[in-house]
Amino acid sequence: xxDLFAAVAGGREEVRDGMVLLRGYADSIRLLPLIAAxxxxxxxxxxxxxxxxxxSVAMTNCGAxxxxxxxxxxxxxxxxPLTGAxxxxxxxxxxxxxxxxxxxxxxAGFAADACLINRxxxxxxxxxxxxxxxxxxxxxxxxxxxxxxAAFFVTLDDRRGGRTRSVILEDGDVVxxxxxxxxxxxxxxEIKPGHHPLTGPYRxxxxxxxxx
Ligand code: MD3
Ligand code: FE
Numbered sequence: 001x002x003d004l005f006a007a008v009a010g011g012r013e014e015v016r017d018g019m020v021l022l023r024g025y026a027d028s029i030r031l032l033p034l035i036a037a038x039x040x041x042x043x044x045x046x047x048x049x050x051x052x053x054x055x056s057v058a059m060t061n062c063g064a065x066x067x068x069x070x071x072x073x074x075x076x077x078x079x080x081p082l083t084g085a086x087x088x089x090x091x092x093x094x095x096x097x098x099x100x101x102x103x104x105x106x107x108a109g110f111a112a113d114a115c116l117i118n119r120x121x122x123x124x125x126x127x128x129x130x131x132x133x134x135x136x137x138x139x140x141x142x143x144x145x146x147x148x149x150a151a152f153f154v155t156l157d158d159r160r161g162g163r164t165r166s167v168i169l170e171d172g173d174v175v176x177x178x179x180x181x182x183x184x185x186x187x188x189x190e191i192k193p194g195h196h197p198l199t200g201p202y203r204x205x206x207x208x209x210x211x212x
Contacts, residue, residue, distance in 0.1 A: 012104070015167050016156055018181030020105035025174040026097060028146045028198055034091045035117060035146075035204060038062045041088050042080050044119050050074070056124035057188075063090035065114040065211045067133065074133050076114060076211045090115055090208075097174070098142040098208040105176035107140040112208035120150065120203040126188040128153075128160055131209075139210035140178035145169040146206070147199030151189040158183045171196065 013021040044058040047069040061067060065076040066087040079086055094115055102110035118126070131141065149170045155162035162185065169175070177184075191203055 015175075016154060016165055016181055016184070018177060018179040019154060019184075020176045021167065022101055022104060022174040022176070023170075024172040025101060025104075026144045026146070026172045028171050030093060031097075031144070031146060031206070032198055032204070034093065035206075038088045038091075038117065041083070041085070042066075043082065044117075045082060056121075057126055058119040058121075060117050060119075061115060062088045062094070062117065063112065063114045063208075067114065067116045067207075067211070076133060094206065094208065097144065101142050101174045101176055102140050102178075105140065105178070107176065107178055110140055110142070110210065112142065112210060114209045114211035116207040116209075118205040118207070120148070120188065120191045120205070122148075122191050122193045122201050125190045128155075128185045128187045130158070130183050130185055132183065134209055134211045136210065137182045140176050141182070142206075142208045143175045143177070144206040144208075145173045145175075146171055146204040147196040148191060148194050148201070148203040150191055150203050150205075152186065153189065154181070154184050154186040156184075158185070160185050171198070 015021050042060045044060050046054040046058050050073050068077050098112040099110055149168050151166055152169050153164045153166045155164050
């Protein structure tokens with residue numbers, strides 16, 4: 001793994017150009033019951049990759065648009081393919097958190113319309129990828145980490161094999177991505193065994209975007 005790095009500035013750390021980390025910004029005690037309610041109507045599931053394998057991370061969505069992967073590729077859809085119903089609405093506290101965190105990072109007026117919820121069990125990971133299924137890369141992305149910690153990595157340029165920075169994301173940490181970091185390659189290394197008082201053996205991540 002590469003070096004751990006962060007330039008600290010008043011609780012706002014710039015991990016790389018265009019990536020602002022707000023440590024402990026989110027309250028997982030308030031957010032986790034909302035995730036449980038969403039999963040009651042749109043269950044977590046391991047989606048198929050276009051290559052036909054099951055992703056190790058389990059996912060669901062809320063908001064007007066949800067990110068999906070299947071044999072036809074990656075895209076956003078207004079309905080859940082598992083149930084045929086619209087994705088559950090974006091809870092007001094999620095939307096408010098995304099708008100406030102984006103503003104704190106310098107993106108005033110951000111309004112999310114899509115929230116991907118990732119659930120990582122111990123031993124799962126997310127391999128290096130870019131997020132490019134959104135229509136306008138000028139909007140930031142706000143990510144919220146809940147439960148078990150994870151080692152997140154990001155390339156310093158827009159090349160898959162480029163030099164990386166790593167940072168441990170812990171419960172309550174919020175990351176805002178925008179500008180020069182928007183098309184960086186990034187991923188999550190294998191989740192280490194552990195137990196979190198609120199989530200047990202899981203890490204959750206909310207990724208809030210303007211997709212449409
Ligand atoms: C960097 N999720 O869902 S969130 C993803 O922790 C994803 O579950 C990770 O990567 C997770 O696509 C990382 C942080 C994140 C989100 C979007 C990005 C980093 C990003 C978009 C561009 C560059
Ligand atoms: Fe991503």
